[in-house]
Amino acid sequence: MKLAILGSGVPTSSSKKCNSGYLLEVGKIKILIDLGNGVFKNLQKVINPIEVQGLFVSHFLHQDHINDLPPFLSYKGLMTKRAKFRKNAKKPVTIFAGKSFKQSFNLWSQLFPVLFTRVQDLNLIKIKELNPKQIVRLPSLKITCAQMKHTVPCLGYRFEHKGKSIVYSGDAEYSKELVQLAKNTDILLADCTKPEAFTGHMGAKECGQVAREANVKTLVLTHLGMESEQNPKMLKQIAGKYFKGKIIIAKDLMKLNI
Numbered sequence: 001m002k003l004a005i006l007g008s009g010v011p012t013s014s015s016k017k018c019n020s021g022y023l024l025e026v027g028k029i030k031i032l033i034d035l036g037n038g039v040f041k042n043l044q045k046v047i048n049p050i051e052v053q054g055l056f057v058s059h060f061l062h063q064d065h066i067n068d069l070p071p072f073l074s075y076k077g078l079m080t081k082r083a084k085f086r087k088n089a090k091k092p093v094t095i096f097a098g099k100s101f102k103q104s105f106n107l108w109s110q111l112f113p114v115l116f117t118r119v120q121d122l123n124l125i126k127i128k129e130l131n132p133k134q135i136v137r138l139p140s141l142k143i144t145c146a147q148m149k150h151t152v153p154c155l156g157y158r159f160e161h162k163g164k165s166i167v168y169s170g171d172a173e174y175s176k177e178l179v180q181l182a183k184n185t186d187i188l189l190a191d192c193t194k195p196e197a198f199t200g201h202m203g204a205k206e207c208g209q210v211a212r213e214a215n216v217k218t219l220v221l222t223h224l225g226m227e228s229e230q231n232p233k234m235l236k237q238i239a240g241k242y243f244k245g246k247i248i249i250a251k252d253l254m255k256l257n258i
C-alpha cells in the first residue's frame, strides 16, 4: 500500500499545510480519505484526480474535511467533455460517509445547482452511508469503521490489504474504540491538533498512549494546528514518553509505503 499525505493541517495552519486529506493506493485502486481545503490541488500533484475511485469521509459537519468536494466534482464533470479523459472521468466515484451525508450533499447541490446537476446527470457519484461498525469490502481492500469521540459524529477507518494496515483517526479524543481500531496496525494517522488535548481532539500524549496500547508500528502525528506545526520536536518528545516505536510528524506531500 502507498499513502500520500495531501493535507496535514487545519484552517489555522500555515500556507505549507492544506486541511485534511490522504491518498491511499493499492495497485490500481486509488482511494481518497477526507477532502479538506487545498487537498484537491495537492491531489493533482500526485495523480490525475479522475483516477480516484472512492472517497472515505471521516466527518462532513466540519468543513476542513470535505470542503474540496465541489472542485473535485467540478474537475471530474468537466473532464468528461474531453475525449482524451472521457472514459476514465465517467467512471463514478463512491463516497463513503456516516449517516445523514446524503442530506448534507443535497444542501450542497442547492448551493451549486449547475455543478451538481451535471454530476448527477452524468452519474459521476454514488453515495454509501456507513454504520459506525460497518465493514466495507473493495477489491483487495477491507475497510473497518469505528465511531470516534469528537464534537460531531466522526468515523475512524482501518484500511487492510494482505496483512498490512493503515488506520486514520479522523478527529478524535482518546477512546477505547480508537485503540481497538488501531490494534497492531502498521501506520496510525492520529489527530494531534494541538500539543495538548482539548475537547474533541487528542494531544501528543494521547496519540502516544493510543499508539502504545494498540501496539502500533509507526505513529504519524497529523491534523496539525498552529502550535503543533511550530513545535514538531516537542510533539515527538511528548508522544515519545508514551510510545517507543517510530514517530513521524506529517508534512504535505509526504509519501509512506507499507
Ligand SMILES: [Zn+2]
Pocket: 059, 062, 150, 171
Ligand atoms: Zn472535526
